[in-house]
Amino acid sequence: MTEHYDVLVVGAGPAGLAAAQAAASHGARVGLLDAQARHGGQVWRHDVLHGTPQPARKAFNLLARTRGHVEWLPRHQVIAADHRTLLVETPRVSVQLSFGSMVLATGARELLLPFPGWTLPGVTGAGGIQALAKQGWPVHGKRVVVAGSGPLLLAAAATLRRHGAHVLGIYEQAPTAAVAAFAMQLWRWPVRAAQAAVLRARLAGIPYRCGSVVRMAHGRDALCGVDVDDPRGPLRIPCDLLAIGYGLVPNVELATMLGCALDHTRIHPCVQVDDLLRTSTANVYAAGETCGIAGLAAARIEGSMAGHAAAGSTAAATALLPSRHRARRFAGLLALHFALDARARALAGADTVICRCEDVTLAALDGFTDARAARLATRCGMGACQGRICGTALAELGRFPRSGIRPPLFPARLSTLAATDVPNLPTDDSRGTYA
Numbered sequence: 001m002t003e004h005y006d007v008l009v010v011g012a013g014p015a016g017l018a019a020a021q022a023a024a025s026h027g028a029r030v031g032l033l034d035a036q037a038r039h040g041g042q043v044w045r046h047d048v049l050h051g052t053p054q055p056a057r058k059a060f061n062l063l064a065r066t067r068g069h070v071e072w073l074p075r076h077q078v079i080a081a082d083h084r085t086l087l088v089e090t091p092r093v094s095v096q097l098s099f100g101s102m103v104l105a106t107g108a109r110e111l112l113l114p115f116p117g118w119t120l121p122g123v124t125g126a127g128g129i130q131a132l133a134k135q136g137w138p139v140h141g142k143r144v145v146v147a148g149s150g151p152l153l154l155a156a157a158a159t160l161r162r163h164g165a166h167v168l169g170i171y172e173q174a175p176t177a178a179v180a181a182f183a184m185q186l187w188r189w190p191v192r193a194a195q196a197a198v199l200r201a202r203l204a205g206i207p208y209r210c211g212s213v214v215r216m217a218h219g220r221d222a223l224c225g226v227d228v229d230d231p232r233g234p235l236r237i238p239c240d241l242l243a244i245g246y247g248l249v250p251n252v253e254l255a256t257m258l259g260c261a262l263d264h265t266r267i268h269p270c271v272q273v274d275d276l277l278r279t280s281t282a283n284v285y286a287a288g289e290t291c292g293i294a295g296l297a298a299a300r301i302e303g304s305m306a307g308h309a310a311a312g313s314t315a316a317a318t319a320l321l322p323s324r325h326r327a328r329r330f331a332g333l334l335a336l337h338f339a340l341d342a343r344a345r346a347l348a349g350a351d352t353v354i355c356r357c358e359d360v361t362l363a364a365l366d367g368f369t370d371a372r373a374a375r376l377a378t379r380c381g382m383g384a385c386q387g388r389i390c391g392t393a394l395a396e397l398g399r400f401p402r403s404g405i406r407p408p409l410f411p412a413r414l415s416t417l418a419a420t421d422v423p424n425l426p427t428d429d430s431r432g433t434y435a
C-alpha cells in the first residue's frame with residue numbers, strides 16, 4: 001500500500017523541521033521522515049549524555065501542536081524515487097510514499113581529503129567523531145588532534161572536550177589573515193558572533209593554529225601520531241585520535257535522482273532553486289544545506305519558506321526572502337575565507353588509498369578522465385558509500401566530477417530491491433553496470 005501526504009519532507013534537521021511546521025500551519029497533511037532514529041539532523045543531534053538540544057526539542061514540540069497534521073517517520077531511509085513516489089526502507093519493511101509536493105532537506109556531509117595514513121583506525125571526520133561521541137562512543141581521556149577547515153572544527157572540538165577528551169590542538173588550514181578577516185565580519189551576524197564566542201570560551205586553553213595541514217598519520221594497527229605542516233615548522237604530535245574534515249558538501253543524490261537541476265558553479269554542486277525554493281522538478285522544493293552550505297540560520301529560514309510554498313502559500317514564503325538573502329550572504333563569507341589551500345589538495349601520494357571501500361589507490365586512477373570509466377575499470381566508488389567519500393574527494397583534487405548516481409541511494413535489502421514497482425530502479429539492460 002502507498003501512503004499519501006500532501007507535503008512530504010525528507011530530512012528532519014533544522015530545515016526539515018521548519019518545513020514540516022510551516023506546511024502544517026496551512027492545514028496540509030505532512031509526512032516528515034529521516035533515516036535517523038531521532039529528529040535534529042547534524043547540528044541538533046541527540047547526545048546520550050546531554051540529551052536533545054533545546055532548539056530541537058522546541059521545534060519538535062511545535063509539530064505536536066499541529067493537532068496531528070504532521071506524521072513523524074523516523075528510521076525511514078529513502079533509497080529510490082520518481083517524481084511522485086519514494087521508496088523508503090525502515091529497519092523492518094520497505095514502504096512507498098506518495099506526495100502532492102515534497103521538500104528536500106537532506107543536508108550535507110563532510111569533505112574528507114585522503115592523505116597518507118588516513119585509513120588508520122583512530123582517524124575520523126571531525127563531524128563524524130562528534131556524532132560518534134554524542135552517540136556514546138568513548139572518547140574520555142583520549143588525546144585528540146582536530147584538523148581540517150571551517151567552523152565545524154570548533155564545534156567538534158567543543159563536543160569532544162565536553163565528553164572528556166583531551167583536545168591537543170585545532171589545526172586550521174586557512175591562513176591567519178583569512179580567519180582574522182572572517183572574524184572581523186562576524187558582527188554582521190550577531191547570532192553567529194555569539195555562537196563563536198561561546199565556542200571559544202568552551203575551548204579556552206586549546207591551541208588554535210592557522211595555516212596548518214596534517215600531512216601524515218602514523219601507526220601500525222591504529223593511529224599513534226600525526227605530522228603537521230605548521231607555519232612555525234613541521235610538528236610531530238603523538239595522539240590517539242585525529243578528527244579531520246575539510247568543510248561540507250551538499251547531499252544532492254536524491255535531488256539528482258528526481259531530475260532536479262544542480263548548480264555546478266562550485267566544485268561540489270548544490271540543488272538549484274528559485275526565490276520560492278522550487279527546484280526544476282515540478283512540486284519538488286529544497287531547503288538548507290542541500291541548496292549550498294550556509295549553516296543553521298539559513299537552513300531554518302529556507303525550511304520555513306519551502307514548507308509554506310509547498311503547502312501553496314507563496315505569500316508567507318516570499319515574506320521570508322529578505323531574511324534568506326541575509327543568511328545566505330554568510331555562505332559567501334565562509335567560502336571565501338575558508339577556501340582550500342593547494343597543500344590540502346596535494347596530500348595524497350601515488351599509493352594513498354582513495355576509495356576506502358574498494359581499496360583503490362590514487363595511482364590506479366591515473367589516466368582516467370571520467371568517473372564512470374574509472375569505476376568500471378577499478379571499482380572506485382562502487383562500495384558501500386557509493387562514491388560519497390572518494391568521488392567527492394576526487395572532484396576536489398581536480399581529477400573528475402562525481403557522476404553516475406543510481407538507485408539504490410544507500411545499500412538496501414534484497415527483498416526491497418525485489419519489490420515489483422520500485423521507482424527509478426534500472427531496467428534489465430542496465431542492471432549489470434553498477435555494483
Ligand SMILES: Cc1cc2nc3c(=O)[nH]c(=O)nc-3n(C[C@H](O)[C@H](O)[C@H](O)COP(=O)(O)OP(=O)(O)OC[C@H]3O[C@@H](n4cnc5c(N)ncnc54)[C@H](O)[C@@H]3O)c2cc1C
Nearest residue numbers: 011013014015035041042043078106107127155288289296
Ligand atoms: C557531520 C556534521 C556535523 C555538523 N555539526 C555541526 C555543529 O555542531 N554545529 C553547526 O552549527 N553546524 C554543524 N553542521 C552543519 C550543519 O549541516 C548545519 O548547521 C545544519 O544541520 C543544516 O541543517 P539541514 O536541515 O540543512 O541538514 P541536516 O541537519 O544535515 O539534516 C539532514 C537530514 O536529512 C536526513 N537524510 C538525508 N538523506 C536522507 C535520505 N535519503 N533518507 C532519509 N533521510 C535522509 C539526514 O539523516 C539528516 O538528519 C554539521 C554538519 C555535518 C555534516
